[in-house]
Amino acid sequence: MFKNHPKGLAVLFFTEMWERFGFYTMIAIFVYYLQENFKWDQATVTNIYGIFMAGVYFTPILGGWIADNVLGYGKTIIFGAIVMGIGYAIMAIPTDNSYLVFAGLFVIAIGNGMFKANISVLVGNLYGHSEISLKDAGYNIFYMGINVGAFYAPFAAAGIKSFLMNNFGATLAQGYNAGFGIASIGMIFSLIIFTAFRKYYQQADYQSKKEVKVEKDVVLTKQQEKERIIALLTVFGIVIFFWMAFHQNGAALSLFARDYTHQFVGKFTYLLFDVVSLHAILFAIFGLAALLKKSNSSKIKSFGGIFTLAGLSLLIYKISSLPESGKISPEQFQAFNPMFIVLITPIIINYFSKLNKKGKEPSSPAKIGIGMLITAIAYVIMIIASLGLAPVYTLNGSTSAITVSPFYLIGTYFTLTIAELHLSPMGLSFVSKVAPPKMKGLLMGGWFGATATGNYLAGFVGRFYQEWELWQFFLILIVCAALASLMVVFTLKKLKSATS
Structure with a gap:
């Protein structure tokens, strides 16, 4: 998998894998913990979720600026890893004090901001500006590492929760606290790998404000810088709608899994949850x-x-x-997206590699537009699943009397994964290719800032999940994704010219 790529890619792959293991262990139980521990309603919880996710992805703008101008990428990443580990440890403390939880969330967001954008910049810095196609594949591999960690996260969260409840009489909330502790351990592993194997990526670790590497970076005129920044801002505006739809996996889709999906399934279906x-x-x-x-x-x-x-x-x-039927936990659905990424990434890389050899590989912006269209298709599945189901506001806090097959959600996650692989790693690669050398960290932070806006909108729009008919809610997501795809079509020529 790492053949023909710089050795540093493997180090960054495993560093990010463990960091994302910690993050997604937390995300898998975050909404459930707030409801269980504080008895808050769905509207309150989804709003907190949206604000937190916005913070997690806005702070990389600050982290990118600090790396560009003050610390360099490596030191900023190390600082972020330490701070995130502390934040997860705070969340692991059993408490009825909501302010302590909010403090933990704030610390996690700051640490993530120092870490997230800058490790993505390091990946791009491993490649010369003549290795555009190889860089796309490198970001796909790196993105696979993200999702290997995310794949194990919900199993770790569910496993430690069940173990403590079954063997030590822990409450459900305490089981969730233990899950946050597991997230903190993940950050320790991430930090060890990143610091121990620095020699493999140190040539990519520099402070871009002071140093521009000619073999890695293209020297640009002021006009070219301006055109590239405009192209990036255009893409940032478009991908907001993808993340708004995609991150319903931690809000509306998680609640749909809990309230509208079969809790007991046959043994062959249960295989997918084991x-x-x-x-x-x-x-x-x-x-x-x-x-x-x-x-x-x-x-x-x-x-x-x-x-x-x-x-x-x-x-x-x-x-x-296995018995003839088994009980599944709603948080286990979080494993399908990363599992599908692990399965599909090699296929996507091979597919685009063959197109590249024929001179037919779509540009990064075109791939983003395709991803938006596939996102719209994903939520068509959810509309079909929702037909005949009572709206959330009629349930009065209980689960629906009528539930549907888990394969509706599995199919949605599968389709969203294909969309994500067309969009997210390609977006990272596009920023790395187009960003002016002295603004790499800042503009990579801008990509995550766009993600943050989408995440906030995920929470904002998620409130309507309990106020509207289910099909109406999912239709809004379809319309937004389809319109964003059209925006890519209308701006594609200018976006492609930015990388020329």
Whole structure:
């Protein structure tokens, strides 16, 4: 996977993997914890969620400026990792004091701001300005690392919660506190990897205000800088609508999973919610892919066969040992997005690589537009799932008497994942290609600032989830995503010229 890429990519891959493991462990239980511990209603909780997510993604603008002008990328990332770990530790303290929780959230947001944009800049700095296509693939691989960590996060959160409740009599809220503790441990691993293997990425770690590396950065005129900044601001405005729709996974989609989705499923469906079974499926799929790829050596094919056999054997064992039905937790749905990214990323990389060889690979802005259109399609699935279901305001805090198959949500997450892979890593790559060298950190922070705006709107729009008919809520998301896709079409020529 890392073949032909700089060695530093692997270090940043695993650094980000553990950081995102911590973050998504927290996100998997965040909404549930606030409701359980403080008994707040859905409107209050989703509003807090939106404000927090906005803070998490606005602070990288500050973090990027600090890296560009004061500390450099590496030191800023280390500072952010330490601060985030402290924030998760604060959240792990059982308390009835909401101010302590808000303090923890504030600390996490600040730490994330120092970390998030700058590690993304480091990835881009590993590549020369002549390696545009390779840089796209590098960001796809890096993005896969994000989601390997995110894949394990909900299982860790659910596992520690269940373990403490079943064996030590912990309350549900205390189980969630333990999940925040696991998030803090994830940050420790991230920090160790980043500091221990610095030699592999140190050539990419510089303070851009003081140093422009000619072999990495293009020297621009003032007019070119202006055109590139305008192009970036245009993209930032467009992707706001994607993140508004996508981050319903932590708000409306999480609540739909809890209130409208079957809690008990058959054994074959339960396989998708069992961490061991999921590993067996992944082993079998990746093993089979290695076995069937013609260009692989006989040694790699042998390992592929072993992995396939091991995965299938474990899967057969799990099927035979599982009961006819099993109970699923709503937070487990959070694992599907990262799992699909792990599965689909190699396919996307290979697909675009083949198009590139034929001279037909879409530009990064075009990929973003395609991603917006696929986002709209994802919420069509949710409209279908919502037909015949009572609106939230009629439930009075209970679950719906009529529930639907979990495959509606699984299908939605699958489609959103395809959209995300067309949009998010390509957006990071686009910023890295287009941002003027002395403003890389700041403008990468701008990308996350656009994400922040979308995240805030996710919480703001999420309030209407309990006030409208379900299909009306999901229709709004479809319309916004479709309009954003049209905006890309109308501005595509100018966006493409920014990278020329």
